[in-house]
Structures are given as C-alpha cells and as structure tokens.
Amino acid sequence: MGATATVGVPEKARQADSLPRVLALDAARGIAVLGMFVVHTGPNASFSDQASWLRFFEGRSSALFAVLAGVSVALLSGGDRPTHDRTRRGALRIAVRAVLLVLLGLALAHLRSGIGVMIILAYYGLYFLCTLPLLRLRARSLALIALVWAIAGPIASFLIRERIAESYLGNPAFDMFGTLEGLRNLAVELLLTGVYPVLTWMPFVLAGMALGRIGIRTVRPIAVLAAGAVLALLGHGGSWVAQQLLGGRAHLIAALVPEYAEYGFTDADLDAMLSIGSLGTVSTDSWWWLTIDAPHSGTPFDIFAVTGAALLVTGVLLLITPRAGVVLRPLISAGSCALSLYILHLVALWALVPVPDYSDLENLPPLPGGIHAPGWSLLALVAIGALVLATLWRNVFRRGPAEWLLHRVSLGITKRAVPASE
Template sequence: MTTLDPLTAAGRLPAGSPAPSAPPEPRPEPPRSRLAGVDAARGLAVIGMIVAHVAAADAAAPLWQAVNGRAAVLFGVLGGVSLALMSRVALRSGDPVSRAGLRRRVAVRAVLLAALGIGLVPISSGPMVILPVYGVEFLLVLPLLFTRARTLAWTAAVWAVAGPLLSFALRSRMEVTTLGGTIAPSDLTSFSAAGEAVVRLLLTGAYPVLTWMPFLLAGMAIGRLDLVRSAGRLIAGGLVGATLGYGGSWLAVDVLGGRQALVDAVAPVAGKLAVPADQVLELLSSSSYGTVPTTSPAWLLTATPHSGSPFDVVGAGGVAVAVLGVCLLAARGVPWLLAPLGATGALALTLYCGHIAALALVQDTAAIGPWPVTAMFVAGAVLAASGWRSLAGRGPLEALLHTASARTGGAR
C-alpha cells in the first residue's frame, strides 16, 4: 500500500512528483538513561571511597579489599567520561570559539579542584586527598579535549604500560624518603617545597599523574561512544582488561617464578625484622601508597592496589570500565533502582569533601567498630544526596564549579 505525501494528496503537487526533502532534524540530546548510568557509577565510586577511608581499620575484610584502590580508579575513569560529555557539542560543531571557551571552563575547574584539594589536606585525618591530582590531570588533557576516541584509547593503552615502566626507571635513580601524599598548603611556602610537591604529584605520591593518566584518557575515549548502545561492549572489554591485569599478574608471579624474585627482594628487610620473608611480602602486597618499590623489577609484575604497576593499572581500569557498563545497562532496564546511586553520584564532589571533613570529627570509632560507622557514613551520604538533589538540584560544590567555569567559558 502506498502512502501519499500530504502535499500530493492535497493536489498541490502532481502525483508521482518527488516530495520536497524535509530539513534535517536536529541531533537529539543525549538520553537521560546514559546520564543516569554514569551518575550511578559515580555514586558507587563515592561509596567505595567512603568505605575505603572509614573502614580502613579492618583492611582484611573482603569488602574493603574489593574497593581499595578500585573506587578511586573508577572515579578517575568517570572524570574522563565527564570531560568527553562536556566537549561533545563543541566537538560536533567544530567552532573554534566554542572550543576555546570549553578549554577555559575545564582549566577553571582544574584550578578550583586543585585548590579545594590542597585546602582539604590539612583537615584530613588519614585519607590521601586525590583532588589536586585530578586538577593537574585536567590541565594536562586540555590539548586532547577534542581528540578522536580511537586515538585516546590507544594513548591510554600505551600509557598504561609505559607510564609505570618510566616511573620505575626514574624513581630507581632517586632517593624517595616518604610514601604517599599529594600536596598541602605548607608545600607552597617556598620554591624548594613546591618543587618537591610537584615531584610528588607527578611521580612519587599516592596518586602519581604519571601512572594515573591512563584512567582519565580511557574515560575520555569511552565518553566519545554512544554509551547507551555500548554498555555490553564496555562490560566485555572491562572484563578482558581485568583478566589481563589480575590474571597476567598471577601468571607472572605464581606460575612463571616471579614470587621467588619478590621473596629475594624482601629478604634483607625480613632479616632485620626477624620475620619470614613470605610474611613481609604478603604485607607489602596487600596495598601500596601509589608506587611499587624499586628494589627489584619483579615488583612491576604485581597487581597490588594503589601500586601503579602495569598489571594494577590494566586490572583496576578494566574493573572500572565493566562497572560503568553494568550501571549503563541497569539504567536502561531498572532506572528506578539506580535513583539513590544517581543522586549520590550527582553530588560526588560535595560528598567526597564532606566525608573527609566529617571523618576528621570522629575521634574514636573503636567502641562502635569500623563497619557500623561506615554504614552510618554511607547511609548519611545517600540520604543527604537524595534529599538535596530533589530539593536543590546541583550540590553546593558542584554549583560552585559550574558557575565559576561557565562564566569564564561563556556558557550558562
């Protein structure tokens, strides 16, 4: 059955004449389901970091071990996704004015994140603040804001291997006396202190830019995709990355003889402490402070959380990508189930800073226990985020970043 064009049916055009071509429809805005999935994944990242910080006294617990290191990596990947989503309109238009404005917006956000993180360090009672590192990374990716997804993905993949190797080579020639840390206000009091802080941010700290950049780059590559349709591919790709990272480390250490090299590396320390070398190795393999030791190249074969080894970067990055895919898939099927997580993720910056400040006020958790306190922190964060989101929209710190960066970049 042939359906006539309305103009032909009305007799305004001869029958059989081609109908005038309709103007192209504007490309629709990104569907809300995609944003809900991203927000839910960000909510999981925030909750994971709360668990890692508040329940640190019970580091042997399976849940703590599951989130340790991986929650921060998920947050880093999602930071890259957010940057890619911000740049979509300017990327499609190709307008140099829009692109320049977006770069200014990102630069302002970077500076504010770094400043906020530096101000948060003095009140932190233990958690190592990651915000200054995010600020530096945002500045470093400014030239890549409009790079194609494939280029970003390949850059992230190469960096995931080359970054840890370069870090090991550089630190092997340095005398590193402190573990972890980022940058504090006291580091800005002299040129020498500032120089040491820069080295800490880039190379030797808790979240060294040299080994954390692949997460942001991978997130930017993912953000270039049609996220609604790519959920399954992200889950599969993430599982492949997790298998390569953690499975590859197990193969290298426990099957191909890497463990003996590690035992030999810790033998001098074990001798001084008068404890078995295997016990020292198990302790060092439970978690790290941002880098692997440089006493032996065999440390690069481990996948210790927060170690920045190639296997840790690939494995933790794979887990983050898979979690994002699961959240995107769930947002399509059961969006109502993700509403509390989505609200939590929408206020991620406020909740991250708020839980560090609140944790500093908690003097003694021993009488209650780390997990009841953790449950109260998580419940408080989710409830506060849900209430604030429904009543006021953006979180207070999110609104500050948006307003400051939008005015600078010429956006609303």
C-alpha cells in the same frame, strides 16, 4: 562513529535520549563514592580477617572516579561531536575546573583527622589540565594513547625514581609553597611519587575520554563490558603469569626476607604483604615489582586490572539503569553530588575522628571506638547519611552545592571569554 548516528536529530531529543545513560554514569560514580567510604572509614582490613574482603575496593574506587572524570572531560568538550567551538569552550571550562579542584585539594589537606586520608583533588586538577592538548582527538586515538601510557608510564616512573632522592609523602597542601624544597616535593609528589601520580594515573582518564568520545548515547553496554573483561583478564592474568609461572613472586619474597626476617615474618606473611598494595608506586630495587597487580601499585598490570573493573561497573550500570532507575535513585543521587559528599565526609572525619596525641608514646590513650574510629559504625554513619542527604538534596536541586559552584564559575568565565559561535 557517534557523529553519523546523530545527524538530523534535534539537540533536545538527543539529550532526552541520553538521560538514562547520564544517570548510569551518576550511578557508577555513586558506587565509587560508597567504595571510597569503605576504604576511608571501614574496618581496617590489615587487622581484621573478617573485613579482608573490603580490600576489594582499594584502588578500584579511586580509579573508577578517574575513568568517569575522563568521560566528563569528553562530554564537556563536545562528546561524540568535538567541533572547534565546543572544544574551545570546553577547554576553558575544564581549565577553570582544574584550577578550582587544585585549590580545593590543597585547602582540604589542612583538615587533619585520626584517619590518614590521601586527598585526590589536587591530582584531579592536574589530570584535567593534562587532557587539554588532547581534546580534539577521537576515541580510537585516545584509547591507543591510554594503552601506550599504561605501559610506558610505570616504566618511566620506575626509571626516574631510581635516580631521585626519596620525596615527601603526604597530602599536597598550601604550606608546601613556603620553601623551594616544599615546591620541589609538591611537584615530585603530584607528578611521580604520590598516591595518585599523574605519570601513572592518566591512562584511567584517557580511557574515560575514549568512552565519552564514542558517544554516551550510542555506546553499546555489551562492548564496554567486553572491553572491561579483557583488560581485567590482561591485568590480573598477566600478573599471575609473571609472578607465579615466571618466578617473579619468589624473587620478590627472597629479596624481602633479609629486611623482615628479624620481625618474624614468614614467606606466607611476605606473600600476603605483596597483595595488600602500596601508596601509588612500587620499589625500584627490582624490575619484578612492575609485575604485581596490587592496589595502588601503579604497575601496568594494576592499571589494566582496575581500568577493566571500572569499565565493568560502568557497563553493568549502562545496561540496567534504564530499567532500574527508581531502585538506583539513592546511588544516582550520591553520584551526582560526589564532590560535595567527598568534601562533607572529610569534614566529618575531621570532626569525629581526632588526631591521637603522639607526644607521649609511653602513655598513649586507648583507641576510641564507635563512630570515633574506623569500623562498621563510622562506615554506616557516613554511607547511609550520604545516601539519605544526597537523595533529599536532589529532590530539590539539580546539582550538589560543590558541583553547582564549579558549574557556575566555569560556565560564567567561559561565556565571557569565549562566546558561542554556533
């Protein structure tokens, strides 16, 4: 569809016409950056009723990143015109970036802070590698695969995890390469049991690839908004039907009562707990777990719901960015430096929030306050600082430092290995 609309249009004119749409993607990525800061540094919603609304960002920010990563993969491999040469060169650039992201993620895992941030970059690298066999597909095929994967992936994960022993849950790191058990844990976590496992997170990337293949210049924001609304309704509405009308909620609460009764948990407490979310997967003791839509649960309903939210955010920004680019400038700047800001905020947490000393559990020191603990102070420091730094940086440079490095290394290797033929 997009290819026929661009016949005879000079490439420079196409790029100029696409600029507001590209800025809209950066703005969406900026929203994801701020949402990530809320989740990582804001008041702990589990202990503050006043901050319970912050749970809205859990799962949605990381999924928005993944959808936008899929759009980037499509653009790198030809956008709405994935010719053989563009796809071949794009595949190498994507593969190089994937390897660099995996290495960076493994390295950043060693920056430990008092906030247990789960680092996504190693997973991202694997997502990129998994897209390589699919780069020649058109938007319709990618959307269909994403739809099927969103249903089949969680079911396959459930069936496999029923038959394997509990695995390591933490950040993939270099020290896991030291033993066979470490390598096994690394593979299982990245693919199956981690917070962002490939088996249940690829639908986000595939949905983004489908959007990018339609053509960022020609896609209609209203169509993106409509698709997002349908998916969000299917995710949250379908889960509500299964949980409330078909009895799934009551079944899960009844199953949890024996485990938590001794701690004084009421049915209302257990009901609230089911809405908080998990760490990438759900329990395998009942099929009803696959009907919840809680953040990071990795169920079909969760995948549909957060993909819909990502498309809604993207559609709104595609609609308003051409008219409100100046107002959105800090957000656009943050989005264009998303990887750099991600690294910087991890370094800031490592420096500002020390790891508590758990060696003497009877004499634990008091919890730190202010910028040395999750809360409004730390969130304001990180969020406002990121927006200001990104805006100042973009006044001088086109890309963030980490983005520039990925671009230069991947482009340099590609130019030497696969010279352009068109």
